[in-house]
Amino acid sequence: MTSYFDLRALLERVEAAAPIDAVTAVADELATLSGATEVSFLIADFSGHALVRLGTATRAPDGARVQGVEHAETLRLEGTVHEEVLRTQQAVVQRSDDGTCVIVPVTDRGDALGVLELVLPEPPDEQQLADIAAAGHALAYVIIANRRHTDLFEWGQRTTPFSLAAEIQRRLLPSAFTCEAGQFTLAGWLEPAATVGGDTFDYALDRDSLQVSITDAVGHEVGAALLATLLVGSLRNERRRGLGLDDQTRNANDAVATHSAAGEFVTGQVMRVDLHTLEAQIVNAGHPFPLRLRDGRVEEVELAIDLPFGVEAGTGYRLQRFPLEPGDRVVFVTDGMQERNAASLDVAAALAATASMHPREVVHELGQAVLRATGGVLRDDASVVCLDWYGGPPRERDSRTGASPRLASR
Template identity: 30%
Template sequence: MADPLQAVQRLLGLRQLSLLDELPTALSDTAPLLDAIDVTALLVDYEQIALWPLTGDISRVTDSIRINGTDAGRAFTSTRATQHDGPEDVLLWLPLLHATQRLGVLQVRLKAEPDQELHQALTVVAALVAELISSRRFYGDAVEHTRRRMPMQLAAEIIWNQLPPLSFTAHDTTINAVLEPSYDVGGDAFDYAVNGTTLHVALFDTVGHGITASALTTLALNTYRNARRCGLDLTDTYRSIDKWVRNQHPGAFVTAVLAELDTTTGHYRRICAGHPAELLLRDGAAQPPLPTPTALPLGLAHMRTRPPGITAHTLQPGDTLLLYTDGITESRSADGELFGLHRLSDFVVSAMAHHLPPAEIMRQLIHTIISYEHGELRDDATAAMLQWQPLPQ
């Protein structure tokens, strides 16, 4: 007999006592309480290509559902439930969202189409499953075993463990990021934080690759966080990172964008340390780029006596900023042609015109870059999209 409330109560019990290895069994046990034949959590892989069942036993994972061209994938990309009515059952896919971060989908196989009350209950269950996955994932490796489709290099392991979630929303501002190659990245990283009405965001691109680059990236990223948490302004943050990079890795350097956005006024300030300028889009069109560079790369500031330059710009509601590393624009086709800024701008403008969700724009962007280089990136490729859309006063 259906009893959605009891199903929710059983899953809530996992918050205190269980590991994620037990979640598949718990979902199976609660299926009858939801008038379901079976319930399965499907997680997106690191490359965001397919959805894989969380089983608790990696040796049992054989089948996946590709994101492109499937109902389950549409639920993931649109973050809206999708449904397929079969001759003998009904398949329902609900997005697994932790805030705005897309974790995967909850697949529910039902005997009949759910009524509104049951659909609402299943939506609650999906939200609870997403919360369980996010809060319990660090106590075991079930999520990592599910999401990884090949061994991850140590340099990439180090970087991924440093990063915040790929998607975030606060104060009418959204951030969505991507990072490739997923299993072998070493020199790129991004970070963000919101303190009061100030959004802090940074993008780093370290010289080199592999474990040496990841060590330098880790130093730059955590020095940035330390400076931010000590209340340093942009200039002193730049100086602090530069000092530690120069002291610990003489001769090496990191290009970066260090930025702050006042989410109340749209006032945007940034230091561009030897890095490509952000792509600024307004009303569906690319705007003139902001000045770049305004400072030498981190680790090389001693070669110039004047302080780093700070660019100030006031965003308008609806503006989009795309921060990216040169692995995006300098990717090459088989005949050596650069992807370039114009292709990047055209891609983002077109995707926004089709009203794709920001996270989906970024997923499709990185897959476009990988395809442009025929599946093998020559350099790390990272991008972060910032959108400012304040509510009318």
């Protein structure tokens, strides 16, 4: 078997290109090394229901969005081979009269960015297929590095225009919606309402702990987005100063109370898991209870309820023990999953039906379930964070080309 993947040549070509041409540089290098007649990258859009093929061809495909020389062709995801690749995180090889199409995931730490698609004159051997899969993994890092310098990828992912409120809210979300680690896997998702409702989620991992939050600002549109910005910005600032969970939440509450108008507040939960003692603590600021899937049974985790953030300056928040056992799946939600026109959704039943799925698929499926329950018209944002807890000591995770094969959805 002959290897044709040269990582050094690939990275040098990427570095020589402008950030907006990073994907094209990878495509050209792969075409040169593999003899592929076509190489393209399809990025996952922000809806979670489509992929977008980015390109600069002289003639854009019918129906594609065009911006200067760039074009973005939106392709349905459900029921396609691309969906299979993203769910299973495995390469697919398809033969046809025009050649052999190879599709591999573009993923980093379980966060599925899209797929890489090549058309080869001959079917690849085992080594060549492994090289193409490695190129897809490398492309994930190329995109992560280069999207800091250009709006191309962000533009491609926006299959529907953003309002100002949605733009502000988007900036509050973590840059990666999924994180696989040795002790856990975490994924989050936000289904935005027709009028933005102020939902956010966040997480951070360091050597000693995992911190997770989910919040819901009162109101809609720019007002709600600005209120959410106050809370999320304060929580991140206090966390990055190295303060404990009690000080983080107390100071964040004071910031919202000081800088917001009367009657404005944010509900939320902030949890910290100690990765050495394996103990978890949580603050519940007037938010819907989490759900836990344990041994096939779904139940609410009842918590003492403190005031929402911003109601009263000087409020202290109780640090409550959160019971975690290896094998637990914990889901945090906002009230958009349970109230208003989503009230007919049985979230517990929907969660039980996803037991065999990877957390990134769980949050997508729950998002789809709330859209089905509301006829596709949400009256409030619906956010969900799914944490699979494996426990045990801090350790490396089992990974192959950006994802753990044993965790992939069946």
